[in-house]
Amino acid sequence: MSSDSHALAGSHAPTGNDARTSGHDRTGGRGGSGRRAAAVGRHAVLLLAAFVMLFPLLWALSASFKPGSDIYNASPLPFPGTLENYRYALREFPIWRLLVNTFVTAIGVTLLHLVAGVLAAWSFVRFAHRGQRLVLGLVTVALVVPPQSLIIPHFLMISRLDLRDSFVGLVVPQLATCALAVLLLREHIKAIPPTLIAAATLDGASPAETLRQVVLPLLRPALGAVGIVVFITTWNEYLWPSLAAPSPEHTTIQMGLLLFATAEGPEHGPMLAAAMLATLPVVAAYFLASRRIADAFLQAGLR
Amino acid sequence: MSTLEAGASTLDARGHANRRVPAAAVRARLTPWAYQAPVLISLLVFVYGPLVFTAVLSLLDWDLVSPDKTFVGVDNYRRLVEEPEFPHALARTGLYVLALLPFATIVPMALAIMLWKRPGRASDNYRSLLFLPVVLAPVATALSWRFVLNPLGGVLNQVFGAVGLPEQDWLGDPDTALWAISLITSSRFVALNILLYGAALAALDRRAFDAARIDGATEWEITRHLVVPQLAGTTVLLSFLCVVFAGQWTFTNIAVLTQGGPDASTDNVYYRLYTYAFTFFDAGTGAAAAVLIVLILTALFGLSTLLRRRRVVG
Numbered sequence: 001m002s003s004d005s006h007a008l009a010g011s012h013a014p015t016g017n018d019a020r021t022s023g024h025d026r027t028g029g030r031g032g033s034g035r036r037a038a039a040v041g042r043h044a045v046l047l048l049a050a051f052v053m054l055f056p057l058l059w060a061l062s063a064s065f066k067p068g069s070d071i072y073n074a075s076p077l078p079f080p081g082t083l084e085n086y087r088y089a090l091r092e093f094p095i096w097r098l099l100v101n102t103f104v105t106a107i108g109v110t111l112l113h114l115v116a117g118v119l120a121a122w123s124f125v126r127f128a129h130r131g132q133r134l135v136l137g138l139v140t141v142a143l144v145v146p147p148q149s150l151i152i153p154h155f156l157m158i159s160r161l162d163l164r165d166s167f168v169g170l171v172v173p174q175l176a177t178c179a180l181a182v183l184l185l186r187e188h189i190k191a192i193p194p195t196l197i198a199a200a201t202l203d204g205a206s207p208a209e210t211l212r213q214v215v216l217p218l219l220r221p222a223l224g225a226v227g228i229v230v231f232i233t234t235w236n237e238y239l240w241p242s243l244a245a246p247s248p249e250h251t252t253i254q255m256g257l258l259l260f261a262t263a264e265g266p267e268h269g270p271m272l273a274a275a276m277l278a279t280l281p282v283v284a285a286y287f288l289a290s291r292r293i294a295d296a297f298l299q300a301g302l303r
Numbered sequence: 304m305s306t307l308e309a310g311a312s313t314l315d316a317r318g319h320a321n322r323r324v325p326a327a328a329v330r331a332r333l334t335p336w337a338y339q340a341p342v343l344i345s346l347l348v349f350v351y352g353p354l355v356f357t358a359v360l361s362l363l364d365w366d367l368v369s370p371d372k373t374f375v376g377v378d379n380y381r382r383l384v385e386e387p388e389f390p391h392a393l394a395r396t397g398l399y400v401l402a403l404l405p406f407a408t409i410v411p412m413a414l415a416i417m418l419w420k421r422p423g424r425a426s427d428n429y430r431s432l433l434f435l436p437v438v439l440a441p442v443a444t445a446l447s448w449r450f451v452l453n454p455l456g457g458v459l460n461q462v463f464g465a466v467g468l469p470e471q472d473w474l475g476d477p478d479t480a481l482w483a484i485s486l487i488t489s490s491r492f493v494a495l496n497i498l499l500y501g502a503a504l505a506a507l508d509r510r511a512f513d514a515a516r517i518d519g520a521t522e523w524e525i526t527r528h529l530v531v532p533q534l535a536g537t538t539v540l541l542s543f544l545c546v547v548f549a550g551q552w553t554f555t556n557i558a559v560l561t562q563g564g565p566d567a568s569t570d571n572v573y574y575r576l577y578t579y580a581f582t583f584f585d586a587g588t589g590a591a592a593a594v595l596i597v598l599i600l601t602a603l604f605g606l607s608t609l610l611r612r613r614r615v616v617g
Contacts, residue, residue, distance in 0.1 A: 042417055043425075049414055050432045053490040057439065059458055060447035072456030116341035123338030135339055142350045144604060146551055148573040149593040152360065152580050153353035156367070176349035182342055207334060232438050238555045243581070254442040258559060261446055268450055275443035286438050290431040297437060298498055 057279065064272040071269055085273035089260075093274045094248060098256040099281065105241075105252055106234040108171040113230045114223055117181035122211050124182075125189045126197070142179040148239065150176055155243050165250040170241060174234065181226050184300060188222035189215060225296035232293070235282065253278045354597065360590035367586045379591035389592060391567060392575040395481060399571055400549040402485035407492045407545035408538050414493070415500035416526060433497050436490040445559040448487045449474070474560055477568035484561065484569050488553045496541050503537040504530070543607050547600065572596050 063071050064085050065078035089095070120139070124132060154173045163169030192215060200210040216223075238254040245251040248259055257278050261271045286293055336343075361379055365372040383389040414433065418426040436444070451458050454472035463470050473483040507530070515525050550571045557563060563570040563578060570578075576596065580589030 042421070046414065046417060046429045046433075049410075049493075050429065053433065053436050053493065056447040056451045056487075057444060059451055063450065072453075072458075072461075074458060074461045116345060119338045120342035123335045127335035127338075129332070129335040131336070135343060138346055138351070139342065142346050144547070144600060145350055145354065145597060146573065146600065148551060148554060148576060149357070149596050150350065150353045151577070152367075152586060152589055152593065153356045154349070155581075156586075157353075173349055175345035176353075178342060178345055207338075236438075236441055238442055238558070239577075242558075254440060257440070257442045257446065268453075271446060272450060275440075275446045279440050279443045282438055282440055283435070286435060290434070291427075293438060294431065294434050294498060297434075297495065298502055 060272045061276055064269065064276050066269070068267070068269050071272075085269040086277070088270045089273040089277060092270065093260045093277070094256065095253075095274070095277050097249065098251065098253045098278075101245075101250065101256075102235055102252040102254075104167065105170050106231045108167065109174045109234040110227050110230045112171065112175055113178045113181040114185075114227055116175065116178050117185045117226070118211075118216070118219070118223070120182045121185035121189050122207070122215060124186050126207050126210070139179045139182050142176070143183065145176075147177060151239065151243060154240070158244055163244075165245050165247050170244045170250070170252070173244070174237075174240065177233075180300065181230060184226050184229075185219070185222060188219060192218055222299075224292070225299050228293055228296040229300045232282075357590045357593050360586055361588075361594050363587045363590075365586045366584040367580070368584070375587065379587045380595070382588060383591050383595065388567070388570075389572070389575060389595075392570045392572050395567075395569070396550045396571040398481055399485055399488075399553050400546050402482060403489055403492055403549045403553075404542060404545055406485075406489035407496055407541050410489075411493045411496035411541075412500050412531070412534060412538065415497045415504060416530060418497070418501060419504040420522070430497070430501065434494050436494040441491075441555045442559055444490075445487065445556050448483075448556075449560055452483060475565055477566040480561055480565060480569045484553055484556050487556050487560070488549075491552060492545065492548075499541060500534065500537060503534055507533055543603075546603065 059076075062076060062078050065081040065083070066073060067080075067082045067084060120135075123129075124136060154176070158164055158166075158169035158173065161169075196214055196218075197210060200214045205213065235252075236254065237252070238258070241252040241255040242258070245255070248256055251259070257274055260274050264271050362374060362376060363372045364375045364378070418430055452460075452473040454460060454470070454475060457473075459473070460470040471479055473479050512525050512529060515529060520528075550573050553569075553571055554573050554577075557569050557571065557574045558577075561569040563574050572592065573596070576589050576592040579585045579592055
C-alpha cells in the first residue's frame with residue numbers, strides 16, 4: 001500500500017515548507033523519544049483510518065483470488081490463489097460492454113454539462129440583462145432539488161417517448177443536475193480580469209468571439225476540473241441507470257454489477273471478482289491523477 | 304462592430320423606454336437568452352416541469368401504466384401522514400443524520416488537523432489515500448461490505464468470534480442494520496470532508512499558532528482553543544450538508560444491501576418514495592412523498608439562510 005501511495009502523490013509540492021522549520025517539530029518541550037512517540041501515534045491513527053475506510057475493498061480483493069471452497073478463509077492473503085473467479089466473471093459478466101456504456105454515458109453527460117454550463121456562465125458574466133437574477137435563482141434552487149425526487153416524472157418521460165434502454169434516455173435527463181457546472185464555471189469566469197474582456201470588446205470582438213478567443217483558453221483548467229467531477233459522479237450513478245436502462249446490454253457498470261450479483265445469488269467469488277474489475281479502472285485513473293481529482297472536488301465543494 | 308453598438312444600445316434601452324427598437328437592438332436583447340437557453344430549457348424540462356408534474360401527480364390515484372387516473376385530492380398526503388410508513392421513514396432518516404454527523408464533522412476534522420500540522424510528502428500521500436472512497440464505485444463498495452458483514456463466515460464475525468464477542472447478522476438484524484448502513488456510508492463523508500476541512504485549514508494564518516507555541520501553549524491547547532474554534536463556520540456548513548445528504552447518500556447502500564429491511568429498519572424517505580413508485584406502482588403516493596421531501600428541504604434551507612443572516616447582522 002505504501003508504494004502505491006508514494007506513487008500517487010506525484011510531483012505536487014507540499015503546501016507549507018516554511019511551516020516545518022518554524023517550530024512545528026517542537027512538541028511542548030518534550031524530549032526526542034516523546035516526539036518520536038507522537039509521530040508514531042500520528043501515523044498509527046492515519047493508517048488505521050485509511051485501513052478502516054478501505055478494508056472491505058482490500059478484503060474483497062484478496063477474497064476474489066480465493067477458490068470457492070476457501071472464500072471465507074480468514075487468511076488475509078489468498079494462498080493458494082486462483083484466477084477462476086476472474087475467468088468466470090469475464091465470461092459471464094459483460095464487463096467490456098458495461099464499461100463502454102458507462103464511459104460513453106459519462107462522457108455524454110459531461111459534455112452536455114460543460115457546453116450548457118459555459119454558455120450560461122458566460123452570459124451571466126458578460127450581459128447584465130433583466131432576467132438574470134431570476135435565471136440565476138432558478139439555477140441555484142435546482143442545485144438543491146434531490147435527484148431522487150425527480151425520478152417518477154423522468155421515468156414517465158422516457159417511457160412515454162420509448163427511450164428506455166437507449167443512450168438518449170440514459171444521458172439527456174441527467175441535464176437535471178447541470179446547475180453545479182453552471183455555478184462553478186460562473187465563478188471561474190468571474191475570476192478572469194474584467195479588463196481582458198473589456199479590451200476584447202473594445203477591439204470589436206462579439207460576445208461569441210470573446211468567449212472563444214479570450215475566455216475559453218483561460219478556462220481550460222476549470223473545464224477540466226468541473227469535467228472530472230461530473231464524469232466521476234455520472235460514472236458512479238446507480239439509481240437513474242437502474243430505471244432508464246434496466247437491461248444488461250444497455251446499462252452502466254453500477255447497475256450491471258448489481259444485476260450480476262443478483263443473478264449469482266449466494267455465490268460470492270465471481271461477484272467479488274466482477275466488483276474488483278468494475279473498481280479497477282476508477283482506482284487506476286485515480287492513482288494517475290489523484291491530486292487533480294481531489295482538487296476538482298475541492299473546487300466543487302467550495303463553490 | 305454591429306454587436307458592440309448593439310451592446311451599447313441595450314444598456315440604453317434599460318434606462319429609456321424603447322422609443323424605436325431597431326433590429327440590432329432586438330437581437331442584442333435576445334443574445335443573453337440564447338446563451339442561457341440550453342440551461343434554462345434543461346432546468347424547465349428536467350427539474351421545474353417535473354416538480355410541477357409531481358405536484359399534480361400527487362393528487363391522483365394512478366399505477367404509472369394504465370390509462371385511467373382518478374383525482375383523489377389530498378388523499379395521498381393524508382395516507383402518508385396517517386399511515387405509519389412515511390413518518391417511520393422520516394424518523395429513520397433522522398437517525399441516519401445523527402449516526403453520520405460525527406463522520407461529517409469530528410472525525411474528518413481530527414484527521415484533517417493531523418494532516419495539516421505536519422505538511423509534507425507523507426501527509427499528501429495520506430490525503431490521497433483517504434480521499435479514495437469518494438471516487439470508488441458505490442455498488443462495488445456495498446457488495447464488498449456485504450461479503451465482509453456476511454453472518455455466515457464473514458470476516459467481521461470471525462474476528463468477533465475470535466475475541467469472544469457475540470456474532471451478529473449485521474444487515475439482517477433490525478437493531479444493527481441501520482448502524483451498519485450508516486457505517487458503510489460514513490467513509491464517503493469522512494473522505495470528502497477531510498478535503499473540505501483541509502481547505503479551511505490551509506486558509507488559516509499559521510503565525511498565530513507559532514506565537515502561541517512560543518508562549519508555551521501545548522499542541523493540544525492550540526488545537527482545542529485556537530484551531531477548532533476557527534473551523535466553526537466549516538463545521539456548521541458540513542453539519543448542514545450532512546442533514547441534507549445523509550438520506551441521499553445512504554440510498555445506494557440501502558438499495559443494494561437491505562432494500563429498506565429488515566422490518567423497515569433501514570428505510571429512509573428517498574427509499575420510501577422509490578418503493579411507493581417502483582415497487583407498489585403507486586405513483587400518486589410516491590409523488591406526494593417527493594413533494595413533502597422537497598418542502599422539508601426548502602424549509603431547512605430557509606431556516607439555515609435565516610440563521611446565517613442573523614449571525615452576520617448580530
